[in-house]
Amino acid sequence: MRAVTKTLRHVAIGLTGAAVLVVGMVAPAAAEGRIRIAEQFGIGYLPLHVIRYQKLIEKHGKAQGVDIQVEWAQLSGGAAMNDALLSDSIDVGAGGVGPLLTIWDRTKGNANVMGIATLNAMPLFLTTTNPNVKTVKDFTEKDKIALPAVKVSVQARTLQMAAEQAFGEGKFDALDRFTVSLPHPDGTTALLSGSSITGHFSAPPFQYQQLQDPKVRKVLSSYDVLGGASTFNSVWSKKAFRDSNPKTFAAFVGALREAMDVINKDHKQAATIYLATNKADMDIATIVKMLADPDIQFTVAPKNTSKYAEFMHKVGALKNKPASWKDYFFEDVHGEQGS
Structure with missing residues (x-):
C-alpha cells in the first residue's frame, strides 16, 4: 500500500504541473519538421512513451529526409487535450474515445479534428x-x-x-x-x-x-x-496539420506503428521503458504481467468505437452521427479491421 500511494502521489503531481505548463503556453502552429505532442501517464499511453524514449519520430523523419523537432508535454484529461489542440498549443492530442468523438463532432466542417490511430484496446x-x-x-x-x-x-x-x-x-x-x-x-x-x-x-x-x-x-x-475488446485511448489532430505537414505526419504514424511492434514483441523492454519514462515505483514483473494479459492489446485499429459514437448520439452528446468509424479517423488507418 505504501508503494502504491507513493506511485500515485508522483503521478498526480506530474499531471497537475504539466497541465499548467501546457495550457498556459502560447505558441504558433507547427511547421513541417516540427511536431508538438501531448501525452498522459498510464499504461494506455505506452506507445507514446516508447516513441519518445527511442526517438522514433526523429528516426522516421530522417528516413524521409526531414529533421523533425519533437516537443512533448503532459496533460491531464481529454478536455485539456482538446482545449490545447484548439488553441494551437499542441498538434497531437491523446485520450479516451469520448473526448475524440466530442472534438470531432465539435469541429466537423471547421477545424476538422480527426483520429490518427488508436493506441490500444484495454478493459476498464x-x-x-x-x-x-x-x-x-x-x-x-x-x-x-x-x-x-x-x-x-x-x-x-x-x-x-x-x-x-x-x-x-x-x-x-x-x-x-x-x-x-x-x-x-x-x-x-x-x-x-x-x-x-x-x-x-x-x-x-x-x-x-x-x-x-x-x-x-x-x-x-x-x-x-x-460486448468485447474496445479501444481505450487514441491520438488525434487537425486536418490542417496533416495537410500542411505530410512528411512530419507520416513520420509520426510510422513511429507509432514501430512502437506497437516494440511493445508486442518484447514486453520486458516495453516495461522498462514505461518505468523509466514515468519514474514509477512499481515492480517490472507487475508491468510485464499486465502487458501479457490477452485483454490488453496495443494496436492502431479502432475496436468498438462505433458503439460509443452511437450511444453518445442517442443521448444527445453528439450532434453528428457518423456512418462508420472511418468518418472520425484519417484514412491512414482505413485499411485496418476497425469498428
Missing part, C-alpha cells in the same frame, strides 16, 4: 469496496463512484451504457448522481483509504493496483458493456 474496471455491491444496480445514495470526469470521460460514458443495460432504455443517467470527478491517482487513494469513495471506474495500471487490496472487488469491465 469498475471496482468497489462496498461488499453489498454485486452489480451496478446495488449502488445507493451511500456510495460515491470516482471517474476522471463525470458525464464526459470514456469511463462516464461506459457507466451510462451499463446503467441503461441494467435499468432499461432511457435510464442511462440512473447512476450519474453517485459520480464524482477525481484523477485516477486521487480516486485510487480515496478508494483504498476507506473514504466516502466506494467505487472507482479507472484504467490500467490503477485498477490492477486496487485489486491487490483484498477489500476491493471488480463489479464489471468495459468489455462486458461493449
Whole structure:
C-alpha cells in the first residue's frame, strides 16, 4: 500500500504541473519538421512513451529526409487535450474515445479534428469496496463512484451504457448522481483509504493496483458493456496539420506503428521503458504481467468505437452521427479491421 500511494502521489503531481505548463503556453502552429505532442501517464499511453524514449519520430523523419523537432508535454484529461489542440498549443492530442468523438463532432466542417490511430484496446474496471455491491444496480445514495470526469470521460460514458443495460432504455443517467470527478491517482487513494469513495471506474495500471487490496472487488469491465475488446485511448489532430505537414505526419504514424511492434514483441523492454519514462515505483514483473494479459492489446485499429459514437448520439452528446468509424479517423488507418 505504501508503494502504491507513493506511485500515485508522483503521478498526480506530474499531471497537475504539466497541465499548467501546457495550457498556459502560447505558441504558433507547427511547421513541417516540427511536431508538438501531448501525452498522459498510464499504461494506455505506452506507445507514446516508447516513441519518445527511442526517438522514433526523429528516426522516421530522417528516413524521409526531414529533421523533425519533437516537443512533448503532459496533460491531464481529454478536455485539456482538446482545449490545447484548439488553441494551437499542441498538434497531437491523446485520450479516451469520448473526448475524440466530442472534438470531432465539435469541429466537423471547421477545424476538422480527426483520429490518427488508436493506441490500444484495454478493459476498464469498475471496482468497489462496498461488499453489498454485486452489480451496478446495488449502488445507493451511500456510495460515491470516482471517474476522471463525470458525464464526459470514456469511463462516464461506459457507466451510462451499463446503467441503461441494467435499468432499461432511457435510464442511462440512473447512476450519474453517485459520480464524482477525481484523477485516477486521487480516486485510487480515496478508494483504498476507506473514504466516502466506494467505487472507482479507472484504467490500467490503477485498477490492477486496487485489486491487490483484498477489500476491493471488480463489479464489471468495459468489455462486458461493449460486448468485447474496445479501444481505450487514441491520438488525434487537425486536418490542417496533416495537410500542411505530410512528411512530419507520416513520420509520426510510422513511429507509432514501430512502437506497437516494440511493445508486442518484447514486453520486458516495453516495461522498462514505461518505468523509466514515468519514474514509477512499481515492480517490472507487475508491468510485464499486465502487458501479457490477452485483454490488453496495443494496436492502431479502432475496436468498438462505433458503439460509443452511437450511444453518445442517442443521448444527445453528439450532434453528428457518423456512418462508420472511418468518418472520425484519417484514412491512414482505413485499411485496418476497425469498428
